[in-house]
Amino acid sequence: xxIVKTAIIGTGGIAVAHVQADRSQxxxxxxxxxxxxxxxxxxxxxTTHAIPQAYTHLDALLAEQKPELVHICTPPxxxxxxxxxxxEAGAWVLCEKPLCGSLAEMDRIEDAERxxxxxxxxxxxxxxxxxxxxxxxxxxxxxxxxxxxxxxQTTWYRDHEYYKVPWRGKWNTELGGPTMGLGIHAMxxxxxxxxxxxxxxxxxxxxxxxxEVEDVSMATxxxxxxxxxxxxxxxxxxxxxxxxRFDFQRSTxxxxxxxxxxxxxxxxxxxxxxxxxxxxxxxKAIPAEVPSSHGSQVACLLDCxxxxxxxxxxxxxxxxxxxxxxxxxxxxxxxxxxxQGSVSKGDPFYQKIHGSAAEKFAN
Ligand SMILES: NC(=O)c1ccc[n+]([C@@H]2O[C@H](COP(=O)([O-])OP(=O)(O)OC[C@H]3O[C@@H](n4cnc5c(N)ncnc54)[C@H](O)[C@@H]3O)[C@@H](O)[C@H]2O)c1
Numbered sequence: 001x002x003i004v005k006t007a008i009i010g011t012g013g014i015a016v017a018h019v020q021a022d023r024s025q026x027x028x029x030x031x032x033x034x035x036x037x038x039x040x041x042x043x044x045x046x047t048t049h050a051i052p053q054a055y056t057h058l059d060a061l062l063a064e065q066k067p068e069l070v071h072i073c074t075p076p077x078x079x080x081x082x083x084x085x086x087x088e089a090g091a092w093v094l095c096e097k098p099l100c101g102s103l104a105e106m107d108r109i110e111d112a113e114r115x116x117x118x119x120x121x122x123x124x125x126x127x128x129x130x131x132x133x134x135x136x137x138x139x140x141x142x143x144x145x146x147x148x149x150x151x152x153q154t155t156w157y158r159d160h161e162y163y164k165v166p167w168r169g170k171w172n173t174e175l176g177g178p179t180m181g182l183g184i185h186a187m188x189x190x191x192x193x194x195x196x197x198x199x200x201x202x203x204x205x206x207x208x209x210x211x212e213v214e215d216v217s218m219a220t221x222x223x224x225x226x227x228x229x230x231x232x233x234x235x236x237x238x239x240x241x242x243x244x245r246f247d248f249q250r251s252t253x254x255x256x257x258x259x260x261x262x263x264x265x266x267x268x269x270x271x272x273x274x275x276x277x278x279x280x281x282x283x284k285a286i287p288a289e290v291p292s293s294h295g296s297q298v299a300c301l302l303d304c305x306x307x308x309x310x311x312x313x314x315x316x317x318x319x320x321x322x323x324x325x326x327x328x329x330x331x332x333x334x335x336x337x338x339x340q341g342s343v344s345k346g347d348p349f350y351q352k353i354h355g356s357a358a359e360k361f362a363n
Contacts, residue, residue, distance in 0.1 A: 069091060
């Protein structure tokens with residue numbers, strides 16, 4: 001068994017999930033060090049989690065520890081530069097969402113991957129649970145007929161207090177509102193399940209929170225396979241829920257959950273008079289519970305490191321979701337329908353996901 005030496009960058013709230021993820025791999029991942037620009041925070045974190053070395057400078061950590069895998073758990077606006085720095089130092093990277101703030105940054109990350117032969121994955125733990133994996137296999141085998149209608153709703157609640165954290169609610173540091181920060185998990189899974197999209201039309205608004213970025217966005221999508229989808233991302237909804245729905249020719253599959261999901265959260269329905277026993281059996285054959293957790297993603301990543309294979313949500317697969325988000329924001333800002341592949345170099349939305357309409361907020 002190969003043991004991978006890891007490091008954690010950014011020791012705030014989500015870093016704990018990364019420690020737990022590494023520690024749930026039966027010894028395959030050993031956390032050697034953690035780093036944060038806040039010295040007292042990184043020291044306390046290392047003490048609490050029994051991590052041997054604390055750093056306040058990434059250069060020093062990379063030079064002295066030479067980690068093979070770096071977890072990036074810092075605020076969104078720092079992700080692309082830190083990911084590239086770690087790739088250049090010879091590490092693989094698992095970076096928190098959103099991986100970056102534009103297609104231009106995504107291209108720079110992919111360039112760094114090509115130069116270094118290392119891979120940079122975006123945290124999208126929803127792709128790794130047994131529910132989504134099972135549905136993906138059923139869609140690939142056409143078990144339920146063609147997908148026709150999809151719904152993807154992230155209706156969560158984040159109060160004014162939540163946005164008092166200085167990096168939140170601003171284009172340059174959070175890179176977007178609930179679209180980039182909350183709904184990104186459900187949308188990434190939704191897009192992966194339904195396949196390539198052709199066009200998107202969207203609206204967004206800042207209805208109640210005192211923030212630069214949107215607090216709600218809505219989009220409609222036409223997929224390459226003909227299916228149509230409806231998306232809502234909001235941080236204004238006191239009764240919180242994540243809801244995914246897929247209507248196929250022969251069945252409906254729904255997920256109701258909040259931050260993650262379990263097998264029990266998935267519901268499968270067939271038309272009243274149908275006795276589609278074979279399809280029912282296929283649905284019931286859902287594998288044993290694999291949680292939609294950081295640990296499940298890290299397990300797959302360690303397998304890929306051992307085989308030196310590109311991990312699932314890196315490079316082109318990570319780019320698809322960033323491109324979709326770019327199109328959603330561009331449509332919401334401009335009022336235009338945005339087609340897949342149309343945001344290219346020279347387009348202000350290629351350089352920054354919010355494009356030129358938000359220039360007043362740029363540094
Ligand atoms: N995947 C998930 O389910 C999930 C859940 C929550 C948050 N997140 C993501 O995790 C990231 C961090 O969120 P959080 O809630 O932990 O934030 P946080 O503010 O609690 O922690 C961020 C930490 O990063 C440190 N930091 C800032 N700039 C740094 C730099 N350049 N180098 C090193 N350290 C730096 C800060 O001092 C702080 O300790 C965000 O991108 C967020 O979207 C993901």
